């Protein structure tokens with residue numbers, strides 16, 4: 289991705305979200321932040337220079353407090369991602385799309401993937417990014433939307449600095465839309481969500497890729 293672009297956004301085939309959606313209902317609670325509205329799993333993959341993708345052994349996840357002011361320097365143990373889901377061609381398509389957009393498919397490297405569901409009600413907002421405007425501490429970050437059900441808010445916002453008043457990009461990621469950005473150049477944030485339907489739960493499902 290060097291010298292190629294800083295932000296790339298594209299659409300995947302329709303069946304990617306619909307095929308992967310049922311696996312979000314099986315997620316475990318995230319015990320570290322807002323556990324009653326946040327559910328997640330985690331997996332790591334490695335890509336060799338022949339473009340072959342292999343899943344790496346499960347391990348805990350930690351970010352520095354330099355980039356995560358809420359749960360930085362905390363060793364977090366997330367549930368492993370569903371084995372059947374990661375074997376699906378639709379999931380492999382997402383990994384390959386991320387590798388290709390970032391140029392990893394011509395090199396070798398590791399890709400971390402987080403599967404995250406955030407729910408909300410019509411009364412109480414939920415924060416998909418409790419750490420605020422932030423970087424993830426990687427070279428590249430990708431966000432892929434699987435579902436937005438009854439969601440008001442939840443804007444994907446890209447900033448050039450953490451203290452900027454107005455985002456460089458402020459958009460709603462719809463299902464099957466993938467945005468990939470240079471994590472060293474940009475900061476990102478997802479605005480709070482609220483259910484748009486009284487009495488109905490709002491649900492936002494995404495995969496986050498980092499490399």
Ligand SMILES: [Fe+2]
Nearest residue numbers: 422423424476
């Ligand atoms: Fe992030």
